[in-house]
Amino acid sequence: MCRLLLYKGNQPIQLAHLLTKPAHSIINQSFDSRLRLDTRRPINGDGFGVGWYESQPDPELGAAPCIFTSVTPAWNNMNLIRLAEKIKSPLIFAHVRASTAGSVSESNCHPWQYGRLMFMHNGHVANFHLIKRKVQESLSDEIYLTVNGNTDSEWAFAVFLSHLKTPKQTEPFCHSDLKDAMLKTIADLNAWAKEAGITEASMLNFAVTDGVSVVCSRYISSRTLEAASLYFSSGTRFESYKPGHYRMIKADKREDIVVIASEPLTFEKADWLTIPTNTMVVITSKLNVLMYPIVDEFHNPSPMGRAQEQSTVAVVKGEDRDDGARDPQHREVVFVEDHRSLPSAAVNNSPTPNMGSAGTPVFTQSVATA
Structure with missing residues (x-):
């Protein structure tokens, strides 16, 4: 099971503060993963990738991200360590791979890029070989020819692209268009699996960005199982207080930094806040973070109806906080109900929400972290 991480901030951050310096950085997770569901492959050593966008627009460089991939284990790549010390970016994707489909090659390393879009995946499309022909037949020639590798993940990206009207546009996308394309991608994969008689659950933790907004899913095609782990953190500063030890500082109500990570x-x-199973997370261009329940046949509104969440985090040695940066007991997260996808009975029985400025129903939920 792969591990992924994404960062979006108002200010660029040195890649090393995410990739190499934290004691449980994503590079360390490549050989010391604590929360993976698939224990048969404890090492994420089948390659890695990191993608980033320029801090300032540059017409000569264009809007597409720069992506560096390698098939060598992330912990043993000196070029990655050198680059991480010298590159800063306000939007970063990083991924360490444990192969479940496809050979170990650079073309199969996440993330992938198409125009200004960048995409990565943690999980697998169950029995992908049984639906691969359906996936390919659904694509236009242009998008079909963009796939260079042979992973289920890259083909899922191709399906995502097929749901955008102009996937290679140079201007930023509306975040709602990216969200809708992600939902349609998940729905397509589920429909094809059902037609093929596949009963094994697919694990679809997808992440996509256009360099301005980000859409990420934590999803499994099951009403009873938990999806692969995914966590969320936000604040005003992400800083080191001693070698290897970092903390997210929330000095005021602003959200200047958002980090989403497998661990x-x-x-x-x-x-850190656990992102609920079967939830879509949207980070807007202004760093507003919205969470949408994915309401389909696998939607289970009762957390008790699923297997228990894993209760331990990486190496839980949390030190007492005296800086006031976080309330140690509760955090608040905004959930947005998308009534277009809710059955009418659920709409009628749902609590009355506060209406946002754009008429969007907004629910605020207090989440215990202890």
Whole structure:
């Protein structure tokens, strides 16, 4: 099971602060993963990738991200360490791979890029070989020819692209268009699996960005199983207070930094919130973070109806906080109900929400982290 990480901030961050310096950085997770569901392959050593966008627009460089991939294990690549010390970016994707489909090659390393879009995946499309022909037949020639590798993940990216009207546009996308394309991609994969008689659950933790907004899913095609782990942290500063130890500082109500990761990067329990299973996370261009329940046949509104969440995080040695950066007991997260996908009975029985400025129903939920 792969591990992924993404960062979006108002200010660029040195890649090393995410990739190499934290004691539980994503590079360390490549050989010391604590929360993976698939224990048969404890090492994420089948390659890695990191992608980033320029801090300032440059017409000569264009809007597409720069991506560096390699088939060598992430912990043993000196070029990655050198680059991480010298590159800063306000939007970063990183991925370490444990192969479930496709050979070990650079073309199969995440993330992938198409125009200004970048995409990565943690999980697998169950029995992908049984639906691969359906996937390919659904694509236009132009998108079909963009696939260079042979992983289920890259073909899922191709399906995602097929749901955008102009996937190679040079202007930023509306985040709602990216969200809708992601939902349609998940729905397509589920429909093809059902037609093929596949009963094994697919694990679809997808992440996509256009360099301005980000859409990420934590999803499994099951009403009873938990999806692969995914955590969320936000604040005003992400800083080191001693070698290898980082914390997210929330000095005021602003959200200047958002980090989403398969496993927490810090040892501070109050820094991280578990993203619920079968949830879509949207980070807007202004760093507003919205969470949408994915309401389909696998939607289960009762967390008790699923297997228990794993209760331990990376290396939980959380030190007492006296800086006021986080309330150690509770955090608040905004959930947005998308009534277009809810059955009418659920709409009628749902609590009355506060209406946002754009008429969007917004629910605020207090989440215990202890």
